[in-house]
Amino acid sequence: MRCLLLALFLFSNSFAQSLYANITIYKDGFALVKQPVLWEDLETDQSIIIWDILPFGIVYDSPFLVLENAKVLTQSFNQDVFHFSDRLYNYLGERIDVKLINENDMSGTLVEVTDETLTLQRRRSIISFNRDRVAYINLPGLMEDVQYKPTIKWAIETKEEVDTLAGNLTYLTSGFGWEANYRLIIEPNGVEGQFLADAKILNNTNMSFDKMNLSLVEGRINLNSKVDQQQQTAGRKSTMINAEVSELGDYHIYSMGTNMNLVSKETLVTRLYTPRQINFEKTYLFENNEKSQKEEPLSIEYKIPNTIENNLDLPLPQGKIQLYQVLNSGNIEYIGQDKISQVPRSNTATISSGKAFDVIGKRKVLNYDKQRKSEEASISITVTNTLSRGVNIKLIEHIYGDWVVRNASSNYRKIDASTIHFPLSIPQESSKTVTYTYRKEWK
Structure with missing residues (x-):
């Protein structure tokens, strides 16, 4: 029985090279590779073909071969690839030489191998040390039957004599990945920008x-x-x-x-x-819980509608987005980065770029009264805008349990069982204050 190994791969700088493959890369770090293959100059009694140039991350149970002019009878995958750490186990009970970092050589009988330590029996003592302290290990003898790369072997059957076999080898492999990178370049007017994906x-x-x-x-x-x-x-x-x-x-x-x-x-x-010119809504966010008291700059949020009207209506994959601001001088400056989740068509992407310098929120608990079966608190929230333009504010308040809001000085919306939202618009160089009381009761 004769066997032939012939691959459509070239070697360059110690890396294998594939030609004309169809590759599908997934977000999970895997890829599906569909590789055209060709075996030439087959012998008349050719019944075994071998392939041994594969990615190190190949999923061992994934390869399958489809031949145009032959039938695959069996496939075997030899994955017993040489790893020095694994071969150490073969030397248990053998005498080896070890050089530790910044220390002298030592010899002894290898009595234990773990992922973290090696243990040697010396003439009058037993010594165990961490493997990260090892500079090198000298083992006795020569290596035999060493396989350096995974190998796939097929037994094939042809209906007639052929000197060429063609087909496709398909397999899964790790070592690949991809992510979306977005850029929003904001125009000086602050309401539109260029969207790059x-x-x-x-x-x-x-x-x-x-x-x-x-x-x-x-x-x-x-x-x-x-x-x-x-x-x-x-x-x-x-x-x-x-x-x-x-x-x-x-x-x-x-x-x-x-x-x-x-x-x-x-x-x-x-x-x-292709780059898109889009509009967005910029909002300043101040988010708090029941009894929290603080004074801090507000978070900056951008909302981008993924719609036809906004020149998008595209399936936007998960990734990260960088924000840039075009100044009146024409210069572009970096102003922040955020992650973006998958955004289907007709949905809205929400992006945060950091904290505002000139929009400050201050929240105080004016009164708090807790009884055996009730709790009541009066809240005051003041937002100050020192910018030379008006801003839109989103006050988010989280209240937990069975609650009601009373005496609110501004309209609000109940978002869910524990969240209310006060939308505000504050003119340039001015401030607004919102007050309300929440009451909770329980049995």
């Missing part, structure tokens, strides 16, 4: 992918696997391809295009949507 794509595998067809999926898919995904990468580059969006069952899939390159250990930034 990019995708940051991470390839933390040992393979580079050239001339690939790339898709991104928004939504958390249940994979029931632990992902070790590192966020630091060696390189970063940008491209301005726009995505096409379609539905994938209950998820959204973004087709980023073909003929794209993603180098190993690289982060690629590409455009999700």
